[in-house]
Amino acid sequence: MYSNKNQLIKKFLNFITFKHLIKMSTPKPFTYTLGTHNSQKVIFITFERNLEQQQEIKSLVDSKWSQTKRSWYTLDTESNRELFNLQPHSYSQPSVEGIKHLQKFTYWLKSKRYSENTIKTYKEALKTFLIFYNTKDIAAITNEDVVNFNNEYILKNNLSHSYQNQLVNAIKLYFKTIQNTSLELDKIHRPKREKFLPNVLSKEEVKAILNAHSNPKHKMMLSLIYSCGLRCGELLALKPVHIDSKRNIVMLKNSKGKKDRIVPLSPKILEMLREYYLAFKPKNYLFEGQTAGNPYDNRSLQQVLKQALTKVGITKPVTLHWLRHSYATHLLESGTDLRYIQELLGHSSNKTTEIYTHVSTKNIQQIKSPFDDL
Secondary structure, eight states: OOSOHHHHHHHHHHHHHHHHHHHHOSSOSEEEEEEEETTEEEEEEEEOSOHHHHHHHHHHSOOEEETTTTEEEEEOOHHHHHHTTOOTTOOSSOOHHHHHHHHHHHHHHHHTTOOHHHHHHHHHHHHHHHHHTTTSOGGGOOHHHHHHHIIIIIITTTOOHHHHHHHHHHHHHHHHHTOOOSOOGGGOOOOOOOOOOOOOOOHHHHHHHHTSOOSHHHHHHHHHHHHHTOOHHHHHTOOGGGEETTTTEEEEEEETTTEEEEEEOOHHHHHHHHHHHHHHOOSSSSSBOSSTTSBOOHHHHHHHHHHHHHHHTOOSOOOHHHHHHHHHHHHHHTTOOHHHHHHHHTOSSHHHHHGGGGTOOTTGGGSOOGGGGO
16 A cells, blocks of 8 residues: 555554544533534544644645645545544434434424423434434435344344334334335334233232331322322322212323323221321312322332332332233232223223233132142
């Protein structure tokens, strides 16, 4: 490559000096951005106007000055990426075009009144995808790019099936509503669904957890989650007016999927609630934190459960949702029709509720093992 041996030595020394400069200088004298120029993938190099640094760059790599971009640049090659300590897809933000489209997508989701959690999830998922294709025109993205993203980002980083499914949901919705492209949405495949069984506690374990706390508020919150099969967010959103003591029901307003539903309230729980209300006199929410009128903190509720588990010596990785799973399974084992359980849990599809038939032990325990006849 080099006709003169001295040139090769000089180039090598420049390389070592520059690598050292990149690692040791604070702040770094050079910044690099991956991009395209004249239909070529390039690395833009910017630095303070300094003749010495300019000569350094020119002696190190085959760099050129772009009048239109107002920046020095060199070809985007593996050796140049290694030199500048750049890894593939090591961007922190989407392209300028990507940021604009991300904003449009967020506005669209808000206008359709998606929940804040769904908006946040879809926005972050799409952002990850657009960061991955930071240097590619969005209109040029194809189905092959989605497959490549699954392999080169999701699988390489050992991300979960559920996270991959969220990303696919966000990508499909974005390209369907915001971006007009030739992307064939029906051909974007989803990961094969994992079949996990819900975690269920025995009635003895549930009883021990609910009785672990002497603090009446802590005991009341855990008991209400189990006795009504509530999600954590549903419990914390409850207000005193949602408890209908005359009809023995709890009204859950604007739950998951923006649906209201009612669940039965046991007489035992109703008595506990009356005692709790007289003792704490909540102003706005049924369960309030240290600041009156504000709902109890989600993380604090998690700690309440964790403390209960420690007190009773349960080492399983129990979460609050386990209490909801246990409620559904215990109802099924006591003979409650699956259709009613679906209504009580607020499931849109009976397939979601049917999973509890796989963890119910009512019929399985009646099966006699052939080992007993040996």
